[in-house]
Amino acid sequence: MNQRTILVTSALPYANGHIHIGHLVEYLQTDIWVRFQRLRGHRCVYMCADDTHGTAIMIRARQEGTTEEELIGRMNEAHRRDFAGFDIQFDNYGSTHSPENRALCQEIWSAIRRAGLVSTQQVEQLYDAQAGTFLADRFVKGTCPKCAAPNQYGDSCDRCGAHYSPTELVDPKSTLSDTTPEVRTADHLFINIERLHDFLTEWTRSGDHLQTEVANYLAGHFLNEPLHDWDVSRPAPYFGFEIPDSPGNYWYVWFDAPIGYMASTRQWCDRRGERFDDWWRSDRTEIHHFIGKDITYFHTLFWPAMLKTSGFSLPTKVHIHGFLTVGGEKMSKSKGTFILASTYLKHLNPSYLRYYYASKLGPRVDDIDLNLDEFVARVNADLVGKVVNLASRTAKFVEKTGLSAVYPADGGLFDQAARDGQAIAEAYEQCDYNRAMRLVMAVADRANQYIEHAEPWNLRKDPAKARALQDVCTIGLNLFRQLAVYLAPVLPRLAEQTGALLHQPIARWDESRTPLVGTPVARFEHMLTRVDPKEIEAMIDESRAADEPQATVSAWDDGPEPLAAEPLAETCSFDEFVKVDLRVARVVEAEAVPQADKLVRLTVSLGGDKRLNVFAGIKSAYAPEDLLGRLVVCVANLAPRKMKFGTSEGMVVASGTGGKDIFLLSPDAGAKPGQRVH
């Protein structure tokens, strides 16, 4: 067999969230395919990375009071951990926020420039002056200009379905700062992709690059009319890479994200001493992308166009899968079906999900459903009842003797299963895993029938039939080993356990064609336990519980704006905190400072005869007479500060943005002046 050289990618998960079981459909589908190719003896590498750029990351970092780099670094670690927990094995897992990616973006961008495909066009957009950022449609809310429904997003109305641009909204508000955004115009850079129209028409239709339904979809929806220019830049502020020949503008996240596939490859090449061009500029290397149907457009039109223009290899195939539903419905946080990878791993064995998805996945774009009852039934019946059971019911009879020295007559069972390997391999190759699993289970059924018929448990009773017993178990274990080979892409752990049981590691698909004889057999240990439905319940409960704090927050309807407007300060140690001596104090004198716009002069008592003279900038919100007698919290050990009107010996703490929007803190009833706030 000719050895193929194959580069495989999965879509880059966005650094804005954790991996959940919906994501895993894709990474498991890809990992199985990669493992299959390697088992077949091909050279196959699997590249992935985090997709880290864009407005959403920028805003989230702000809301969490952290930097984008810290946020994406944390997510990168979490993603790697989750993938590893599911035995998903990348050759390299990088980040789009890497020097390699920046360099490749630059290289591809230059090529697109040289090809004369870039133009500058003015784009009108709402701008939030307080947050200092342009607003995507979903960051603007206002009243629908058609039906006057309040609280509608900037693009269309949920109530009447009207379409409009965010500039048409009545009384628009930024969801970031709750201020009224202004209309601003900015220059954006566009790629004239229409110039590649003929190339794309040809590419999408030829060479099995796409599933037929995808090719038809593109032909009927995009390629039947001129392609719009693609807006690939965003004005500052934007978390991403600044475009070197267009200062102040950044590459749109969808420009640099797919280039992340290449950047990840480059990191791997540098580490392994490989030549990058052997992978991305070679006719001999196949490139396979696995993606979800939602990002079809980017991977089948823009991406090939970018690669073509910059002289890199085009994808051999873009494999597109559907989405996951749970119990026939979209994953739901409140129903507990929005299950994070990490939550799953706390309760269940990853092999279960690997097998279950394999048993559901086909080569089409169809959605797949995770039915939890079926999940239990499939795993228990197929994996434990049929497959593992084969070893379980034969291995112990040959623990002492090992396998027969010569493979016995088995009525053609082994040969038939070896021949089935062909069809199973084809199914894997086509990503028709559910067909592959059905074929494998048919082999398992025949093997169980054979054991049933041969009755090793009766042979065992007669010492004269020891030889026959050994032969029957040799056959049973060899059929089992074939299954382990066929399932190895899906269940790498089972393949390893089988290797250990029979003292012969499974490394090649072709090992399913030659019976193993004469080897010792290790003591049998359970390879996979049955799914306990209680664990599923516990997992669902935990997923539902994870949603509850959020539900509480939303019930109070507290918006994220204040925190966004003033991000958290850097971490402060306890020692630093205790330096600040906060005390409960009573206002015993209060007078406005006539010459000052904002100041009120207070005398606060810390109990006994301890008094502090404090100037507070609260005139616009509090009348001095209303303050007399009330309790406040003040910073009592603040260094005195000389002001025009006297010396301020402390600070009265308050929140708010200023003006009428100032709120003094007061302790609950019972607090006494002079008590420290800890």
Add this chain to the structure above:
RNA sequence: GGGCCCGUAGCUCAGCGGUUAGAGCAGGGGACUCAUAAUCCCUUGGUCGGAGGUUCGAAUCCUCCCGGGCCUACCA
């Protein structure tokens, strides 16, 4: 609003123009007891979402309708 996909036995799906529509699981009956109450044999069960049409012939092709799912809304 636009679009894509699906609707075949209780459940999950295969079949995608041609003999009486299949599988696994579940259900019912039996066998076995080696095995993680696993396995084996037999068996019940469907007017292929609905209505039209094309055809000698349709679950399979076309149209419409109904039901479900999903995506999309600085981009289509």
